Amino acid sequence: xxxxxxxLATVLVLAGSAHWLAAGLAGLxxxxxxxxxxxxxxxxxxxxxxxxxxxxxxxxxxxxVAVILPLGLPDLPFHVRVDALSAFFLVLLGIASxxxxxxxxxxxxxxxxxxxxxxxxxxxxxxxxxxxVLIADDAYLFMVAWETxxxxxxxxxxxxxxxxxIRRAGFLYLLIAHVGAVAILLSYGVLQAGQGDYVFSSxxxxxxxxxxxxxxxxxxxxxxxxxxxxLPLHVWLPEAHPAAPSPVSALMSGVMLKTAxxxxxxxxxxxLDAPQWWWGVLTLxxxxxxxxxxxLFAAVQxxxxxxxAYSSIxxxxxxLIAVGLAITFRAYAMPLLAALALTAALYHCINHxxxxxxxxxxxxxxxxxxxxxxxxxxxxxxxxxxxxxxxALIGALAIAGIPPxxxxxxxxxxxxxxxxxxxxxxxxxxxxxxxGAAALTLAAGLAGYVMVKFYGVIFLGQPREPALAHxxxxxxxxxxGMAWLAAGCVALxxxxxxxxxxxxxxxxxxxxxxLSETAGRSGWLFITGLAPERASYxxxxxxxxxxxxxxxxxxxxxxxxNCRLRRGEPWxxxxxxxxxxxxxxxxxFGQPIKQIFEPMFRIERxxxxxxxxxxxxxxxxxxHFWFWAYLPVARLTERVSRSxxxxxxxxxxxxxxxxxxxxxxxxxxxx
Amino acid sequence: MNEAIAIQVAKTxxxxxxxxxxxxxxxxxxxxxxNRRGPGLLQPYRALRKLFHKDAIVxxxxxxxxxxxxYIRFGSMVLAASIIPTLVTGLPIAPAADVIALVGIFALGxxxxxxxxxxxxxxxxxMGARREMLIAFLAEPALLxxxxxxxxxxxxxxLSTIVHTLAYQPFVIHPGLAFAALAFLMVLLAENARIPxxxxxxxxxxxxxxxxxMLEYSARHLALMDWASNLKLLAYTTIGVALFVPWGxxxxxxxxxxxxxxxxxxxxxxxxxxxxxxxxxxxAKLRIFRAPEFLAMAFLLAVLGLLTHVLLEGxx
Numbered sequence: 001x002x003x004x005x006x007x008l009a010t011v012l013v014l015a016g017s018a019h020w021l022a023a024g025l026a027g028l029x030x031x032x033x034x035x036x037x038x039x040x041x042x043x044x045x046x047x048x049x050x051x052x053x054x055x056x057x058x059x060x061x062x063x064x065v066a067v068i069l070p071l072g073l074p075d076l077p078f079h080v081r082v083d084a085l086s087a088f089f090l091v092l093l094g095i096a097s098x099x100x101x102x103x104x105x106x107x108x109x110x111x112x113x114x115x116x117x118x119x120x121x122x123x124x125x126x127x128x129x130x131x132x133v134l135i136a137d138d139a140y141l142f143m144v145a146w147e148t149x150x151x152x153x154x155x156x157x158x159x160x161x162x163x164x165x166i167r168r169a170g171f172l173y174l175l176i177a178h179v180g181a182v183a184i185l186l187s188y189g190v191l192q193a194g195q196g197d198y199v200f201s202s203x204x205x206x207x208x209x210x211x212x213x214x215x216x217x218x219x220x221x222x223x224x225x226x227x228x229x230x231l232p233l234h235v236w237l238p239e240a241h242p243a244a245p246s247p248v249s250a251l252m253s254g255v256m257l258k259t260a261x262x263x264x265x266x267x268x269x270x271x272l273d274a275p276q277w278w279w280g281v282l283t284l285x286x287x288x289x290x291x292x293x294x295x296l297f298a299a300v301q302x303x304x305x306x307x308x309a310y311s312s313i314x315x316x317x318x319x320l321i322a323v324g325l326a327i328t329f330r331a332y333a334m335p336l337l338a339a340l341a342l343t344a345a346l347y348h349c350i351n352h353x354x355x356x357x358x359x360x361x362x363x364x365x366x367x368x369x370x371x372x373x374x375x376x377x378x379x380x381x382x383x384x385x386x387x388x389x390x391x392a393l394i395g396a397l398a399i400a401g402i403p404p405x406x407x408x409x410x411x412x413x414x415x416x417x418x419x420x421x422x423x424x425x426x427x428x429x430x431x432x433x434x435x436g437a438a439a440l441t442l443a444a445g446l447a448g449y450v451m452v453k454f455y456g457v458i459f460l461g462q463p464r465e466p467a468l469a470h471x472x473x474x475x476x477x478x479x480x481g482m483a484w485l486a487a488g489c490v491a492l493x494x495x496x497x498x499x500x501x502x503x504x505x506x507x508x509x510x511x512x513x514x515l516s517e518t519a520g521r522s523g524w525l526f527i528t529g530l531a532p533e534r535a536s537y538x539x540x541x542x543x544x545x546x547x548x549x550x551x552x553x554x555x556x557x558x559x560x561x562n563c564r565l566r567r568g569e570p571w572x573x574x575x576x577x578x579x580x581x582x583x584x585x586x587x588x589f590g591q592p593i594k595q596i597f598e599p600m601f602r603i604e605r606x607x608x609x610x611x612x613x614x615x616x617x618x619x620x621x622x623x624h625f626w627f628w629a630y631l632p633v634a635r636l637t638e639r640v641s642r643s644x645x646x647x648x649x650x651x652x653x654x655x656x657x658x659x660x661x662x663x664x665x666x667x668x669x670x671x
Numbered sequence: 672m673n674e675a676i677a678i679q680v681a682k683t684x685x686x687x688x689x690x691x692x693x694x695x696x697x698x699x700x701x702x703x704x705x706n707r708r709g710p711g712l713l714q715p716y717r718a719l720r721k722l723f724h725k726d727a728i729v730x731x732x733x734x735x736x737x738x739x740x741x742y743i744r745f746g747s748m749v750l751a752a753s754i755i756p757t758l759v760t761g762l763p764i765a766p767a768a769d770v771i772a773l774v775g776i777f778a779l780g781x782x783x784x785x786x787x788x789x790x791x792x793x794x795x796x797x798m799g800a801r802r803e804m805l806i807a808f809l810a811e812p813a814l815l816x817x818x819x820x821x822x823x824x825x826x827x828x829x830l831s832t833i834v835h836t837l838a839y840q841p842f843v844i845h846p847g848l849a850f851a852a853l854a855f856l857m858v859l860l861a862e863n864a865r866i867p868x869x870x871x872x873x874x875x876x877x878x879x880x881x882x883x884x885m886l887e888y889s890a891r892h893l894a895l896m897d898w899a900s901n902l903k904l905l906a907y908t909t910i911g912v913a914l915f916v917p918w919g920x921x922x923x924x925x926x927x928x929x930x931x932x933x934x935x936x937x938x939x940x941x942x943x944x945x946x947x948x949x950x951x952x953x954x955a956k957l958r959i960f961r962a963p964e965f966l967a968m969a970f971l972l973a974v975l976g977l978l979t980h981v982l983l984e985g986x987x
Binding site: 379383403411430435441444445446452453455456457461522526532533535542553557561564566568569570571572582583584592595596 | 791
């Protein structure tokens with residue numbers, strides 16, 4: 001294998017993954033040596049991230065390169081391939097993991113739970129398995145890497161395993177991950193179409209037709225959807241994310257969910273040849289439900305990490321909306337529009353990887369500094385943790401879709417794709433898809449509400465607990481990690497055309513059509529979507545215009561008028577004796593949403609009676625899916641296993657009898 | 672090109688300077704309708720001048736966010752005002768932001784304002800922030816949906832192209848636009864804190880939304896916030912004018928057409944201000960709990976407008 005040239009990408013990615021594995025194993029050398037692991041191995045792991053990202057960049061500029069690794073079972077070698085699709089997700093993995101690894105170097109410290117050495121190996125195996133999932137070129141390596149990813153992240157989620165809730169959350173995660181994995185395995189079973197060959201290249205050569213193709217797609221959507229948090233398989237996300245240490249939540253939410261999107265794209269656009277229009281509509285509808293559901297539940301959460309987990313569900317919904325549109329356009333042979341929708345999906349993937357990781361890391365710093373995850377006990381941290389507050393502000397504005405940051409760009413592209421749907425040759429879809437645009441804008445509006453709540457309750461106002469006065473800002477490594485991700489949010493927000501050009505090889509690979517020539521027709525300052533006269537947007541001009549107006553206003557006010565400033569008590573309509581308890585709590589902030597969308601929630605209220613000595617009020621907003629879908633299945637499973645348990649008596653004579661009966665029955669069948 | 676940039680700058684400055692006058696006009700009309708003499712058209716200018724000369728008082732706990740927000744909000748409204756075509760279409764800044772970006776720029780101002788209101792941690796501030804975001808999460812999608820109908824008609828999301836298409840195409844009745852206009856009016860009332868959602872003339876503690884957000888501001892900060900609110904009202908009105916009665920706007924930068932466009936604009940704004948005052952005089956303020964229903968209605972009307980357009984004219 002020659003270094004450089006087309007093989008460079010594969011070499012870099014494999015080297016990065018090997019580096020991660022080595023860093024992980026080195027952690028076992030001194031499992032309790034915190035300084036060794038945190039200050040040396042995690043920053044080294046960030047180098048692995050850089051290598052993987054560089055490999056991804058190299059892979060985007062070259063055509064697909066397939067390599068057979070001399071690993072695996074004797075007759076089943078591992079096939080590896082880096083093409084534009086995997087390269088794009090490798091860039092995402094690399095960039096996000098650099099920030100998270102640098103942050104982790106300052107974050108992990110001695111405490112309860114898993115020893116640092118074990119944490120180190122689990123963390124790096126998790127990273128390496130995600131890289132392998134992205135470059136796997138046969139179902140066998142893919143499933144091995146996929147399961148390694150699930151298992152290593154399971155151990156990471158349960159690193160505080162002495163807490164029963166965390167063990168329970170981990171179990172739920174593992175369960176749904178495996179239900180999904182079974183579906184993915186079945187999907188690959190359908191995809192190999194009786195060839196018996198599980199290499200992706202032969203699946204590509206003989207794609208299943210008709211109903212078999214639809215079955216493969218639905219199984220893949222279900223299986224990968226379980227990992228992505230697609231409704232109704234989302235229940236593990238709000239349990240697992242709060243349970244995991246914050247850098248792990250950042251990786252799971254920012255990167256691991258994207259591997260599921262990668263899987264859906266790989267199966268739909270690459271392994272299957274001709275998508276049906278209803279696949280797209282199904283994905284679109286599920287995506288819309290997921291987005292609205294996720295953001296509504298995010299609005300009523302009181303735990304900051306649960307809030308972010310529900311927000312991840314929303315963002316995955318948004319990505320799937322874009323994927324659904326892309327599938328629909330592709331099915332109607334409209335490659336340019338499909339490229340627009342796919343670009344929106346990929347753009348949102350990398351945006352979400354940046355800002356959601358950033359916000360999870362910020363919650364990690366808050367958690368370390370205050371030991372508090374409950375929004376009702378936080379507040380006013382902008383004074384004691386100014387740099388964390390600054391980075392979290394960038395993340396929150398980006399996720400709320402505020403220009404000129406990156407979240408807005410993908411929203412803009414997606415809405416442009418929606419506005420192109422009336423050209424579809426199906427009049428029913430023409431009528432129904434605008435309703436989808438309405439639901440998407442509603443979700444986007446609610447995302448702003450959620451982020452004002454998240455940021456305002458944690459960082460603004462008065463501290464709700466006296467202990468918060470002792471909160472301290474994050475260390476320099478943590479700040480560096482967050483700064484890396486925040487810089488990514490700003491860069492992707494200000495340079496959309498450059499980003500579209502970077503991810504355009506994915507379009508040309510999957511759709512044989514690129515977007516950059518139409519999106520860049522007005523020059524490098526503007527992004528224009530389909531055509532300059534149809535739409536254009538220039539974040540740099542918006543940003544500079546905004547900046548110059550603000551600066552001019554500031555200077556005029558400063559020099560034209562007096563700029564005296566006095567500090568005083570807050571006015572608050574003249575009410576004296578302001579205390580921290582007079583502010584809105586997180587519950588209070590979510591209350592209007594709970595009231596307006598009441599049927600969406602399963603609300604349980606505990607109201608005090610008039611005779612209570614210490615009256616208490618409690619309201620919880622539960623998930624209908626849990627009660628309507630999951631608990632019945634769980635009860636059914638329990639009942640079935642109990643009735644099977646009747647056979648089990650623990651007496652050896654009975655078991656011998658069972659064997660005898662089985663033997664007799666088998667003999668009867670055979671003869 | 673240089674002439675176009677000069678017109679762009681002149682137009683922006685004109686709109687920024689005119690904004691308090693428009694508010695003054697609405698207030699004056701309302702006073703006349705209520706059999707009062709009213710403070711005169713120039714009252715908002717006098718109020719701004721007074722506020723700019725005072726010493727600012729800022730709460731002890733206020734952070735940089737609190738002091739930066741008036742400038743950011745003012746900046747975002749000036750930017751919005753410069754994007755909206757009022758006199759002439761096709762100005763140099765038009766390609767920088769389309770209607771979706773315009774909604775985003777409004778959201779930028781609003782989010783900072785809500786965050787600043789939560790910054791000090793007063794009871795009224797957080798209440799105002801919550802209510803403002805409650806209005807916004809319904810008004811923002813409704814506004815986008817309102818924009819989508821004309822965007823589909825003109826095959827463009829650029830406001831300049833939309834206005835150009837609507838003003839200069841042969842006259843066609845677009846039934847979808849009627850729904851959109853009604854929805855837009857409702858969004859305008861809600862977003863600008865007018866009756867029936869909010870009352871701009873009162874500090875009545877339990878019902879206020881917009882005033883609660885600005886309660887802690889004083890002097891130059893308050894002046895900027897007030898000016899930004901004036902600008903926002905003018906921006907929304909000019910959007911309405913541009914989308915639903917665009918006739919008279921100039922097609923290109925040339926002397927006489929611009930003066931005609933200016934006269935048309937002033938006449939339309941005078942009529943719109945009077946109509947707004949009449950509407951406010953005739954209606955009563957809704958309870959805050961009814962506000963979501965009002966806005967949901969606006970959202971539904973906007974979606975209905977879009978559907979009507981797709982159904983009746985979609986295949987074209």
